[in-house]
Amino acid sequence: MESEIAGWLSVVFRFVHVLAAIMWIGNSILFTWMELNLIAPQPGDNDSNLGHLDMLHGGGVFHLEKRVINPMAIPVPLHWFMWQSYTTWISGVLLLVSVFYLHGGSSLLNPASMNLQGWKAIGLSVGGIVGWWLVYDAIWRTKLKEQPKIAVPLTFSLLVVAAFFFNQYFNGRAVFLQIGAMLGSAMSANVFFHIIQNQKKFMKSLLAGLPHDMKYGKQAKLRSMHNHYTTFPVLFMMLSAHFPQLTSSGRTVPILGVIIVALMTVKYLMNSRYYFKYWLVAIFGTVMLAGGLIGTLIAAPTEQTSAAPDVMKGGKLFVSQGCAACHQAGASQLGPNLSKIYNSTQTLTDDSKIVADDMYLHESIRQPQVKVIKGFAPAMPPFGHLTDTEVDQLVAYLKSL
Secondary structure: OHHHHHHHHHHHHHHHHHHHHHHHHHHHHHHHHHHHHOEOOOOOOOOOEEEEEEEEEOOEEEEEEEEOOOOOOOOOOOOOOOHHHHHHHHHHHHHHHHHHHOOOOHHHEOHHHOOOOHHHHHHHHHHHHHHHHHHHHHHHHOHHHHOHHHHHHHHHHHHHHHHHHHHOOEOHHHHHHHHHHHHHHHHHHHHHHHHHHHHHHHHHHHHOOOOOOHHHHHHHHHHHHHHHHHHHHHHHHHOHHHOHHHHOOOOHHHHHHHHHHHHHHHHHHHHOOOOOOOHHHHHHHHHHHHHHHHHHHHHOOOHHHHOOHHHHHHHHHHHHOOHHHHHOOOOOOOOOOOOOOOOOEEEEOOOOEEEOOHHHHHHHHHOOOOOOEOOOOOOOOOOOOOOHHHHHHHHHHHHHO
């Protein structure tokens, strides 16, 4: 009963998380688009005018004007944008807890690092989220914020170091989600500690009758642009459970690094289309280059598998046949976790016991609905199209987990 309740809560948290994220990311993209399309003030315009824009939508024209607020004429109502961010973060934390933490943290762990206790894995995860915000925020509070050519590579390098650290203990999917949670939490913290706080500061001064101080807006905009460029990578990592060919490749960190750089570059090129003629060609080039690099990283043999050809081939089959999408521990686990399953005793749906030996593994690949492990639906399709050699390779891979 408890597992069923946790499962339904995960469904609710996931839906709220995705819905809030769509609203938050949509706001970020829309507001940046409006900033880039503002028509600069013309001679003779009101001094308070910072730019205007007309948009056709819903059968009418929306007239947008960005301006300095007159403290004697503060508009009412004045809409604030923050709850999309807070709801995304809160639901994301609840989802992280319900899917990973409530199960003792074992779903985070790499099978090769199962000697690490689950509660320690949870501690590493939470520590990474908090620690990343403190490190990132410290960098961008210093004078380095005025030298982005130094601050950006430094921030990215430290993120890669963090990914390498977590990759020692977490499975590939958990590494993607952990880095996504770290970046997403920093984005929400930017909203809470910088964007909204700076807006509150200039609104407080306006209510006191003081002129609109633009320095607060500039400070808020800096963190807002950080969030804007982080949206694509975080969105990809949030959906990484659907990309087992990447999270199960054995080259988790380099692939993650390529994805982050490529998606931020794509976002930059999208924003540059108003002054860079070949922005679309550059986007296609970026995607193709990133795809080529990722393909090369996936194809390259790892040190562990190069000594065991059958295990290496079985691992590739495990990914290419879609096995990892259901069986890898984590948010989208539909089948039993196959880590250390070989020679383990399993309980079937009829409450009988069976040893997961070579014969059982072969039978479960060919006729998966004959002997189903208790707690899982008979949803796995038969893999009759595989040759005997391929099945042997898959079994060799499962025995190595």
